[in-house]
Amino acid sequence: MCFKNLPIEFDANGKAYLKEGVRNPYSYETRSLDEQADRIKDLLERNGHIKSVNFDPVTRVAGALAFHSVVDLKERRVIETNSMATLFRGYEVILKGRDPRDAAFISSRACGVCGGVHSTVSALCMEMAFPVAPPPLGIALRNLMMALEFWYDNPLHLFLLAGPDYSQAIVQTTNPEVWEKARHTPAPHAEVHGYKTVGDIMTDLNPLTGALYLAGLAMTRTAREAYVLIGAKYPHPETVIPGGMSTTISLTVFNEVYTHLRQLFDYCKKTACIWDDIVDFFYDANPDYKKTGVRPANMIDTGIWDDPFSYDGTYANCNEWGERRWATPGVIVDGQLVTTKLQALNIGLEEFVEHSYYENWDTPRFQTDPVGNPISPYHMWNKETKPRPVGQNWREKYSWSTSPRWDRKVMEAECSARLWNTAAGGVLPHTRFLEPTGTSLRMHVPESTLPAMDMEWHIPDVWNAFERNRGRAYHLVMTTVVALDNWLVCMDLLKQGKTQVHTPFETPRKGSQIGVGFWGAGRGFLTHHATIDHGALSNYQILTPSTFNASPKDPWGQPGPYEESVLNTPILENFSSEAEYKGIDILRTIRSFDPCMPCTTHVHVSGSDRVITREVNTCACGIDD
């Protein structure tokens, strides 16, 4: 039984139903934040060593994020946190009333770094609604492109955004004793990545000048080049459409893609070994680093990379085709995988706005999903986006992010969840390069300049900032072998003459349709939920990984993942005065999530075609305590 808080049970056939006798199954009481806010205010007034520490904006993240914290500099602990998404992303409003065929092109613009994922998830959503299923080559191509896109995204995080937090330039300043130790500590994987000491790795992690920083930047080019060979354009490809792809494919294209793919074989081996050495070194230097960014391993992921021969786009069959993905869908609660079924994942989702700059919506449209499973009034299919940035203070509302929850638990969206679900799920059908063991995921990476290697990611015994980074490095390994596996599938299809990449479809012009796209971004979970009425989008809801991770407190006062993990972070930085304090432990924690905030401000003006792109910036500077 995967639900503990929602009154949902399953019958012998796996169909969900609401427990009998529960009068208002989805009702809840909101817990006031006044008491906590008063306590913090009192502490700040009475203690000179307790300080408000604001990061506005948090740098080296994608988009607009501010973070407010209250830190006890004497006790070296964080006592209050607030995560603020400071810009409004109004794509839900912009898409309302549009032609469903435009959804992929418009929603793609929701993010400039996740340049193709929104196109793809939108196409999946429309495929369910229309309905239409792509041919195998169309599906395999999308898988390949998805993997290549992560080759843009993950190296950015590991070496340009989060990587500098572990560089000589930062560590020597904030923790000179750690830097001294690193200089004399041999790197265990020197034979793979070529760095003799951990200090050598840290030096090459230096921003702007370090070789790893510059190589990460160069890798974005390799990834883009390979992507556009298939998709023609990145970001925002116009070739990813409902029913498959609108691109022309030939053997020449696949050969060129392979020359790019081969460059990734060694890079992913080195990347995983570099992060193994960094993470294990910090644990050894000070075991308290295991507490940096720690929180319960509660994660959610829809899985990605569809089986070309199973995916049919239907909701009725999504449990089956979901489990045949290269990355298994799943929900992890306290480190235990509780479901791999996409329907269970979907019906447990709710989105709350008590501490967000929105107002609640009225009567829910749906009580069940398309196959009769119960859904909440707060589910995306029932949600309306109603911006209302009033009551700006820590007690009331302080973020443009909502608070998505699953089974009313605080969930983290992580690409590592793909490794975890696949390792623990035991349902993976694609074992040419991947081998789940129950507690780890073995990945067989072919030779290039380096020999072939078996890389193994282990489910960690603690879930913290360091493991998020290590997981992302191993996610690159998984991505590489999935890309290769799909490249081989494409070549087989080509040999068989099965070159069709698209299935024609009729756009519905009458009646009502419903769909959901289950997919993922570089940092994890991504869904688009939509309804269509009389040929136009009547509702469109985007749920991104950073909406989960950056979420403010929920109705019960539970902090979001950024907030919770920073609260648990010990202050290990060396400083002798408040002026010297840099907050590196907090920043390492936040950046470990690879934050990708909705980066543009778009407000649709009712009754017109106007979209305003300014004046909706809600910075932390004016907020009341």
Place this chain on the structure above:
Amino acid sequence: MTDRAQEDRVDRCDKGGREYQGGHTLIGGVGHPFLRDVSVGPTLVPALQKLEWPEGVEIYDIHFGPIHVMQWLQEKPGYYSRIILLSGVTRNREPGAVYTYRWNGTLPAADEIQQRVCEAVTGIIGLDNLLIIGEYFGVWPAEVAVIEVEPCEEEFGAELSDRVAAAVPAILSSVRKMALGPLDGLPASPFGVQAATGVHDVSNFTNEIQDRASVPETPAGSVVEAQR
């Protein structure tokens, strides 16, 4: 040929093995597309491409991001001797005003450069980021000049505001003169310094273009050639 010399030669060659020749001029439209006046650079690229240009002048929509542009220019070192960038940039100046200056190569502090790289790789397209990143990674030729337009309208849409639309002939003329004539008369400036050229009211700007009509109407190639 030594290995090093061979490597250097490879760096200077296109994929067909032809050695890049300098002396070309790039006119680039910079900025996010479909944001009305903010997008004046990419928007005017087709109009610029329709004009008669001497051989060696290339006009591209380079709204594809500062890192991408930098990597693209890294592919062809020495190919461009002059780059003219056209962009709508909001700096809270007189809406519709047009500014011209020559990029003087001043870089901000390392932290700021790093932040610009982070913005660029995560999807922010903008003139300042492009100038800084291009300078830091050493892809700019000796001559880089900028035409900035202060937007009147920034909403989503393909059309320019009336005021900026009225300035289009002057903007095109200015681009042409900067691409073909000497840049000596332009003030050198780091990005975004309002005082560099002062505010140019659109009506006055047309006059200014006329005032600078002393720029010889010589084909670009020969002007650039003379400067080399």
